[in-house]
Amino acid sequence: MIDVERLLILREVARHGSKAAAARSLTLSEPTVAHHLRALERRAGVPLTARAGRVTRLTPAGEALLQHADAIAASLEDAERCLHRHADLRVGRLRIAAFTSYCATTLPRPLAQFAATYPGVEIGLEETETDEALALLRDGRADLVIGFADSATPTPDDLPLTPLGQDEYFAILPDSHPLAGRTRLDLGALAHERWISGCARCRTHLVAHAADSGFVPHIAFVTEDYIAAQRLIAEGLGVALLTRLALDASPAIPGIVAIPTQPPTYREIFLALPREPAPAAEAFAALLRGA
Structure with a gap:
């Protein structure tokens, strides 16, 4: 040649x-x-x-x-x-993978700001759970991930990460439950309840937090739909652990109460990039860090 x-x-x-x-x-x-x-x-x-x-x-x-x-x-x-x-981002592509409650609450505003600032960049969003989002990033099918981790599911150690804050877990009970008036609640008090759980990471957190409180939760319902979970609770079919973002992502559901746990538990929200990020991903990451 x-x-x-x-x-x-x-x-x-x-x-x-x-x-x-x-x-x-x-x-x-x-x-x-x-x-x-x-x-x-x-x-x-x-x-x-x-x-x-x-x-x-x-x-x-x-x-x-x-x-x-x-x-x-x-x-x-x-x-x-x-x-x-x-x-200089006159053209480009930004593919974001993020978990559901962040997509529904926190992400739309900075995404709209980015789109207005860089109208030539094609933006894509895939709403998916953290493990799948990280797999997309490692395979080159996503440019930026917003995920969550906690003590039971630690953050990945093979990618550049930026912490974006904490999201507190709450015990969600029917408002007719005998413990509904508590200001804080040890999960051990709910050891004999039926539990409603969501994604794999959420179930891992629930099982680990319950173990710290001395019991194995009986998970009777599994749904990743926060509204469905809260409606099941309102009907007295179980209890759940949901985060502040999950509650904020849902319309107000009558018949339930949200009680902070004792001790309080959180999930850590993080931003992950590949080791050589695209210019659009770097620009959006900078916007999120500034926010």
């Missing part, structure tokens, strides 16, 4: 009429230019340049090759302009 750099050197010799002038234009030494031209001629199998006094002119074969060199140079200039547009 013909070396592109050598084609561009040939083009500069044709433009300037000498190896010395081409060398100055390219900030190379004249022997370096001569070396590349000789190598290009060996690859071509025919002479590409000829001296006419002090001027270096192209042979017919060199002229034929120059047309391709001009086309390649134009294509490279287009590629460079494209990269600059991506670098």
